[in-house]
Amino acid sequence: MGTATHHREDGRHVTDSAGTPAEPDDTAEQAAGDGSGAGGGGRGGRGGKRRRRRSMRWVALGVSLLVLLVSGIGWWLYRKLEGNITTDLTAVEELERYDRERPLPAPHGARNILLIGSDSRAGADNAKYGRDKGVQRSDTTILLHIAGDRRSVTAVSVPRDLLVGIPSCRTAQGTRSRPQYAQFNSAFALGGAACTIRTVERLTGVRIDHHMVVDFHGFKSMVDAVGGVTVCLPASIDDADARLRLKAGKQTLNGEQALGYVRARKSLGNGSDTERMDRQQQFLGALFNKVQSNGVLLNPTRLYPVLDAATRSLTTDPGLASLKDLFDLARSLRGVPTERVQFLTVPRRSYPYDPNRDVLAQPAASRLFERLREDAPVRVVPKETTASTRRDTDRDSGTGSQNPSATPTFSGTNATSAMCK
Numbered sequence: 001m002g003t004a005t006h007h008r009e010d011g012r013h014v015t016d017s018a019g020t021p022a023e024p025d026d027t028a029e030q031a032a033g034d035g036s037g038a039g040g041g042g043r044g045g046r047g048g049k050r051r052r053r054r055s056m057r058w059v060a061l062g063v064s065l066l067v068l069l070v071s072g073i074g075w076w077l078y079r080k081l082e083g084n085i086t087t088d089l090t091a092v093e094e095l096e097r098y099d100r101e102r103p104l105p106a107p108h109g110a111r112n113i114l115l116i117g118s119d120s121r122a123g124a125d126n127a128k129y130g131r132d133k134g135v136q137r138s139d140t141t142i143l144l145h146i147a148g149d150r151r152s153v154t155a156v157s158v159p160r161d162l163l164v165g166i167p168s169c170r171t172a173q174g175t176r177s178r179p180q181y182a183q184f185n186s187a188f189a190l191g192g193a194a195c196t197i198r199t200v201e202r203l204t205g206v207r208i209d210h211h212m213v214v215d216f217h218g219f220k221s222m223v224d225a226v227g228g229v230t231v232c233l234p235a236s237i238d239d240a241d242a243r244l245r246l247k248a249g250k251q252t253l254n255g256e257q258a259l260g261y262v263r264a265r266k267s268l269g270n271g272s273d274t275e276r277m278d279r280q281q282q283f284l285g286a287l288f289n290k291v292q293s294n295g296v297l298l299n300p301t302r303l304y305p306v307l308d309a310a311t312r313s314l315t316t317d318p319g320l321a322s323l324k325d326l327f328d329l330a331r332s333l334r335g336v337p338t339e340r341v342q343f344l345t346v347p348r349r350s351y352p353y354d355p356n357r358d359v360l361a362q363p364a365a366s367r368l369f370e371r372l373r374e375d376a377p378v379r380v381v382p383k384e385t386t387a388s389t390r391r392d393t394d395r396d397s398g399t400g401s402q403n404p405s406a407t408p409t410f411s412g413t414n415a416t417s418a419m420c421k
Contacts, residue, residue: 285341
């Protein structure tokens, strides 16, 4: 039996053995696969299916690799942000020693967070603001009360010159300080956050659930991360000590300018700490507006730099030392109406024996603390006089309501007043 060779019109040939059907070449198979050859639905159809399956496998592999890449980057970013946070275990250990004497937690799921702005000059970024004498004090302290229904936030500033009873605290050297009656910001210098928390709890009867400490550099980073904060200046500012020179009117402050603005004292208004606290409260209101209006909390590309700056800036207790805890806190504030974000200062008056020191003004202070302890509403209204004409000796910043059944009213502001008209 011989072998026959058949020539085709395209010059190619097929050789078949006698009695054995000739196999179609690739061209014929492709033609059958696309229906152009005789019997187009046969083996060519199976070849097309194989190619489609191979294509789908490549697509699936590509998608899988992309998912793994995105997941890997996401995990790396998450771990990086978590690693930025500094946890204050020393404060936790100290507070546990005195847990029995601390106030009860607030009802209704309300939360009280103590925000402490440290004036430490330690570190290269803070050294330019003055000589580091090894002592840091709380330049700013704010008791942040988040209502249980998450529909209001009340921020209460505690003046650094307020005279208070400071308990015996553990110092950085491991010794214990003596109980004393001194100005409030001495507590942070004596025993850090734990001493400040115990002092606030004794003063107010409000249990502090969490605390955050931020220094100068951290504050600047936060402001820069949101793209600056807009404020309205009634007059131009030229303050060499605060490293601040600004024109009057609407101004968007970067981190360095914002730090000077909230710290300036001698060149603005009457130079009192009262006015400085007013500016700090207005600035925080403007910062809240910026975060809300820019949709930072809903935009990952805007949220990441803010979280990065925040986590690198903060020293917190373990309860807020994870990214999830901080994100849950921020998310809980997302639905708070701007007008329900209120700012006020602890009601106080001048100390009779030293006009440069303050003491609590009663009964307004006790009434305010009681409302915070009970997670009850607090009403804040604008001050009757402007900051430029208010005398520093008139320091009772809250009068309280005279009707016991009514919601107490205190002088202060809310986040809407920080908006430029």
